[in-house]
Amino acid sequence: MTPSFDNVLVLGGGVAGMAAARTLGDRNITVHLVEAADQLGGHAASWACMATDVCRHCGACLARDMAHQTALHPKISIHLNTTLDTLEKIGQGFDIRLTSGETIPAARIILATGFSPFAPDPSLLPGLHFTEHDKVITTTQLNQMLKDETLTDFLGTATPPEIAFIQCVGSRNRRLERDFCSQVCCKISLRHTRKLLHILPDAAITLFHLDLQTIGKETRCLAADLSLMIEMAQGIPAEILEDQDTGRLRLVTEDPGTRSRIARSFDLVVLSVGMSPSPELEKMASRLGITPNHWGFFNTKDASLADGIYAAGCAAGPKDILGSKQEGCIAAAKVLEDMGHKPEKQTDVLVWGDGAQAVTIARTLAKKGHRTICFNRNIPDTKAASGQEITFTDPGKILSVDGVAGHFTIRHETDGTKKTVTCKTIIAAPEPEFTTPAGQGTFSKAIDIDAFSRIPVDQLSDTSVILLDYTGPEYKAASRLALTSAMAAQNTGRQVTVVMHKMLVHGALGQQLYDQARKAGVKFLRVNTPGDIQIQPTKTGFSVTLDEATLPGIPITLLCSTLAIGVSPLPGPDFENTAGLLKQRLDREGFLQSANIRHRLTQSPRRGIYFAGTCHDEVDDTDLAAELNDIMAGIDFTGPVRDFGVEVNQKKCVQCLTCLRICPHNAIVLNEKSRPEIVAEACFGCHLCVANCPALAIASEQFSTDQVAALAGKGQVAVLACQRSAALAAGPLDLPGHIRLISVPCACRINQNLVLKTLLNGADKVIVTGCHEENCQSMDGTATAAAEVDRLLAIPGITPDKVSWHSVAANETRTFARILSDAKIS
Amino acid sequence: MKTATRNTDTDLSRLLNRLTRGDNIDECLTCGICNSRCTWFDGPGGPIPRQIVRMAVLGLEDALVSSNMLWDCLVCNRCTQECPMGITMDLVVTRARGMAAADGQIPEDIKKGIKTRLELGDVNGLTKEEFVETVEWMSEEFSDEMEDPEALIPHDQAGCKFLYLPNPRELGINLMHLTAMAKLFYAMKETWTLSSHHTDVTNWGYFVGKDDVAKEMARMVVEPAEALGIETLVLSECGHGYHVLKCRVARLLGREPKFNVVSIPELCLSYAQKGILRFDPDVHPYEIAYHDPCNVARKSGGYDPPRQLLDMCCHGVKELVPNREDGVCCGGGGGILQDSTTTQKRMITGKPKADQMRATGLKHLATACLSCHRQLGELSTHFELGMKVDTVAALASESLVL
């Protein structure tokens, strides 16, 4: 048999592996997805839902949804409980034998073997006495208890429970040869503490951290909320003692007030463990001919992959769920390109933004062959390289954005002339505002960090101070600039001091830079708040006096000739207008793009509209490059269009245009006859239009009110469940016969009619279940369904016992079971 | 308000900022791990290790020298045992103590001891004549006790296999201990000697962080020992003496000594393993707890030999919790025991150890350092623990089967 080399082997069925497999499968590539465990989903699928009153955007439930979709994919064959056995390189491809005995020829291999949580082995970290105290647990164990809803029992009678989190266990530690930041554990702990407070509102929580990595969408808001609810203490205890009398756990920490050590007692200590590569990868590396770095990852230059092998997700290096998904898609696109698959069509792209990032984005796309227009008010004078189609235009005032993916029409007005631009894809990248007090008042002689980093080293003054997060929260790009420029200056004999609340290292590279900078002699001073710093201009520069956080009571004065100030991005003046025109939401901080994980990192509920750069999330150059690869993977290799079977029956339509107004995905347009029409490429099949058309003019092949209402038999309990959340949670349960699980495309399919009809048809109860708020793919499905249930409950005779609404994420099987048992269904 | 000015051009920072692993305090991550592990635990006063490191990093010498932390530190390295950057506290603290600016803070007793030791070779001021007189008298007593004219405590004999370097206490208030050691050598049937040129295993130059002093003290031991042409220098049970002569001597002298260095418990263990020494565990028919001297254990890696030897001489060894790398200092380290003004303070620094001792529920405790031995004994009395404290070698000597 001549091996068909259009096969791809994906090792690892976690989020990255599934994302890669689906991207490839959608392009008609046969994918063999090999997973060592007995189910798809990886670690993400075992993670508990972090939702409180609202979704906390952890992304874990996505893994369940993805597993479900992957399993249904016709081009993906899944090999569970299987790993790689042998491998032989044949020409451009590989001949592979799996442990199941199967042999598979593959053109390319994507390595997505994920990670394993660091185990706080007592031989490595004896002081934690991890195995001795049962109330010392890892975040993984806490997660399991949250998932199983066993935490309150485990905590026992302690009221209110006092709980400590210790960050960086097994990370940022050179002694353990793990001198990288695991990136995710701070965010995990923030979500965990928030979740704990939701379950145990009177719990007293202390989060001991090294530098809390508040980064990523809405993480700063979460941290800010939490800072009022929990104690955040810099400094991570490395020893846990047990109180002989009470059995409580004791941690000795520095008490800045009394300038001595004090012992504090806790009922539970959670070790926030970092990431290690999966042991599976270690076993396979030599067979694959790949060389991970000494940490076991591929996130530094000294690691190398072999020809035809690509790494994605946590196998490449620690990252979060959405980042893993993104990397899976990018790896798949890379494979497609390398296998010679040409992008189907070169797309017309509009890049929307005035700043340098927008220019980078436009250039990157043009370079890839996309015809690109950039709406940019500060038109760069450089010409496009030959062969690139790129136009920079000052749009003047943008009046409207109409249409759907593939057919956007943007009208704008320059100098009184109205113009129209059409494009297939829009990438929104408006410029944020960068705040810096440099140049004003006391700081009239200070410069911002960007300016500082551009001073040639030979022109730098002898002493410089960098105020990193003085005027606003720390920002990753600013800390990277501070580290690299301070190090360069220090290495040429200058003295640089960085004053900071904390260092945002976030990842392996950041930790490396921080380590190198300290080693080079850059001094880092910590302050608790900007109020601890006093700045005086002097004849020759500045005098900075501060209360150093690690040296309470010893004010320290720094004299410097150059004072540089870090900049923080704030939502730009255009953001609201841009969001309005694109019909998109801002996040809690006012940046573009909702925090909803169904569309992030780069997409939006409106197909064809993407976000890139600082306008929507905290990105540095590397992250931006990844975002662009992700976007290009989407537009170069679009998948098949799904038909959701929803159509406007033009005969019944009364042209009220309700559907056009309410479609959360803007998938309904007015056709040439000025009648509403659903555009399949843009539709997500949510059925909100079906549920809300007053003329009942929108037909659904599978989910019409009558069809759905007829599904529950007499005396049965109808559980209407969103297919992306509650229905998936119910999946593993063995439901008794009188429960009728009815999977609907979105909770917003439910309306009063549907529920009432179901009851009229003889159902005993109707339980409506769907995503947590802010997790709905169609944005407001949750609120819509909940409101419908509320309205029903206002009808006499409809009691909460008859009709109820519950949020259940795809990973909340236990919650789903509890809802059924609470409903006292006989 | 007194403000300190950040200064990296200080003696201390120059000393410390050599870019080798462990020494480069600039690399401190300010993680605070050390703060949670100081052997003072939550006792009042005492050092805050991260503050020591930070003061040193930032060149705040005045603040460091004038704080109590420099001499409250027991130089036990418990704090930095788990330092993610491999910084070692004993180095930081002793370097800081060694600065000229810190001279005024050196405790009087330590100053005096160093002076005497440099002048006379013995920290307690024992002269050569007194040494010879004492040893010869003890030698006679020893042969009477052993009823063997060949059982001697020899001194200044060239060409012996072993040279025993006693602790000054063994020639002062604890003469019995020297006799006990003599008995062990006697049973080994090897040639051994003491030397009147250097009667003292201690090296307080290490405590005060003065390399020149430490070097001179080491030289005073090494050169005469080499002149005697011995094969192995056998150290009395002394934690810091062991650490200096085992781990630091080459760095101090710029060369390796021309002999091996072992401690007396290590030597006994190897002779027991060879079947030459035999011990009767029933002489001590009880379970015994063992205290790791920080200098022997954490700082020099000598965890197992004392335990193994002890196990041969008693009915089992019970661990104090925590132990080994995590062991808690007896509370007398870093020169604090040698300063007679610290009696009260040592009951604070020793409280965690006393708690550990009590928690064993045992009546016997052994250790492999005569300084720890003294401090532990005082703890037992002060905290009414009713524990008898012995050194490992003394117990071995008692258990000897001749």
Ligand code: SF4
């Ligand atoms: S609903 Fe999903 S994304 Fe939201 S917190 Fe739960 S698991 Fe995370």
Ligand code: SF4
């Ligand atoms: S994200 Fe980085 S800083 Fe935060 S706990 Fe993990 S390793 Fe530590």
Ligand code: SF4
């Ligand atoms: S089903 Fe949903 S996405 Fe599709 S047209 Fe109707 S409202 Fe829009």
Ligand code: SF4
């Ligand atoms: S006493 Fe020991 S643990 Fe405490 S600071 Fe000194 S060396 Fe560290």
Ligand code: SF4
């Ligand atoms: S443990 Fe080490 S790195 Fe951490 S604060 Fe102490 S000296 Fe610095």
